[in-house]
Structure formats: C-alpha cells, structure tokens
Amino acid sequence: MDKAKKMAEQAQAKLDEAQQQFNQGQQQGEPSGPAVEYDKHGRPVPATDPSPPHGDPVTGGAAPPEPPPAPPAPGVPSAEQTQPPAPPEPGAAPAPPAPGVPPVEDRNHPDYTPPTLTSGDPLAG
Secondary structure: OHHHHHHHHHHHHHHHHHHHHHHHHHHHOOOOOOOOEEOOOOOEEOOOOOOOOOOOOOOOOOOOOOOOOOOOOOOOOOHHHHOOOOOOOOOOOOOOOOOOOOOOOOOOOOOOOOOOOOOOOOOOO
8 A cells, every 4th residue: 555655646746747847838938929919700810010021031132023914824714804894874775685695684673574485385295
C-alpha cells in the first residue's frame, strides 16, 4: 500500500511540473501584435494599417505595373458583350426579342395566353 501511495505522489509531482512548464510557455508565447477585433457576426475585422504600402524589397522601389489583361479566348464573350442592354426610355415601345430568344415575362404582368401548338394532338399518344 505504501508503494502505491509513493507512486501516486511521484506521478502527481510529475503532473504538477508539466503543468507549470506548460503555463510558463503560454505566458511567454502571448502575441505581441494588436488584439483581433470581431464584428457583430463573429467575423474577424481586418486591422487598418496607417503606414503606406512598401515597394518591392528586391528592386528597392515601387512594385512593377500590372501586365495588361489577356485577350479573351476564342468563343468566349467579352465583358462588353455580356453587359445587359440599357433600359428603354419611359414611354418608348418595348423592343422585340431577338430571333431564337424566348421573350422574358414581366412578373407584374404575366402572360396568360396558352402556348401555340407546333403540330398534332397533344393528347395523342
């Protein structure tokens, strides 16, 4: 019984020593920078850096200018081609839809006309 008691005391002493070493490491490892701030949703808010941006450390000057954007790949529409058309002037007649493009339905004024039949009886099997 005394042997078990001695072993338990030795184990407890080792645990206490390890806990002290851990706590000392935590105190020394505290971050030296500013505390991270969070917004109301718990997301970290980026810290604002009042110093001006530094140039490229290799060249010793400002960063090189960015290269011009690459031309689009063939068959890929450019940004100008993907822009929606300008809205029509008030009071102007609506423009007809492009050929092969179904008309866009206005949510405020739905079209209740039934679709036209292309051929045959829709109920025939």
